[in-house]
């Protein structure tokens with residue numbers, strides 16, 4: 400099946416006094432119809448800007464300096480201004496739902512207009528469908544919410560409304576940037592269940608962005624781990640979660656209480672902090688924090704290489720960008 404999204408060598412840069420200013424570096428990824436792909440990494444690793452570059456929403460003075468994006472087989476120029484396809488075939492929900500809601504228009508009108516305009520349904524049907532959508536994202540009194548303006552809703556309620564609008568047209572791909580962060584655990588599970596149904600029933604694909612490996616690991620088929628603007632590991636979610644290969648993915652996993660079983664007294668955190676404003680030009684960006692770094696790591700950025708030729712889920716293989724991968728001492732650790 401043809402990919403719904405293919406991204407090749409995407410690079411985003413901001414003007415910088417030091418370093419390259421590249422905050423997304425040479426990112427390539429592909430997503431098939433109905434696939435659930437997770438993009439994980441610490442805050443500042445470049446997840447949101449990758450999504451924004453795909454949507455052509457890079458804030459100035461940032462810009463896409465390299466790369467191509469193919470959506471449903473057609474090239475969309477990530478350097479050009481956005482056009483009408485966005486929002487229906489390719490939808491995105493962000494951490495800040497207010498940015499995707501019109502503050503001057505009642506919630507009900509925002510959803511029904513979307514349905515009437517893009518799906519060509521009549522007024523009554525659009526209203527019924529809007530109420531059903533709001534209920535499905537866990538809004539307790541949808542009829543009342545339909546008559547309200549975004550400003551009077553809580554952050555969690557707005558997030559759910561934004562999600563209802565994003566999924567109203569069964570997009571080919573939904574990019575969900577931390578969609579459940581503002582929600583409590585029960586609603587979080589409800590929202591993930593809804594996204595799961597959307598992928599199963601309509602073949603929509605989801606790119607789920609989160610720093611929470613727990614959420615992403617259980618929801619997604621495949622994971623992409625990002626560090627300092629690069630994808631440093633990718634592979635079937637179950638394999639990356641149970642046997643991460645890259646030292647950064649290992650550290651990220653070790654700092655996660657929910658997957659480690661019992662909760663340790665003190666959660667191990669990854670020592671040091673990621674580089675700001677783009678990684679330095681030479682060497683692996685994780686080397687200063689890496690427990691197995693060697694001289695070569697400070698000199699050459701390791702390429703993303705295939706680490707198993709028979710990865711299972713959906714025929715996808717595993718990749719990692721690390722000089723130490725394959726080293727027996729490290730793998731035994």
Ligand SMILES: Nc1ncnc2c1ncn2[C@@H]1O[C@H](COP(=O)(O)OP(=O)(O)OP(=O)(O)O)[C@@H](O)[C@H]1O
Nearest residue numbers: 413422441442443444445446447448449458675676
């Ligand atoms: N408007 C901007 N101007 C300059 N640098 C920026 C701007 N927006 C983001 N950056 C830098 O780009 C890098 C990546 O940011 P991005 O928001 O993509 O990270 P993220 O992984 O999505 O983090 P989070 O999980 O906190 O949202 C960060 O180092 C950030 O400082």
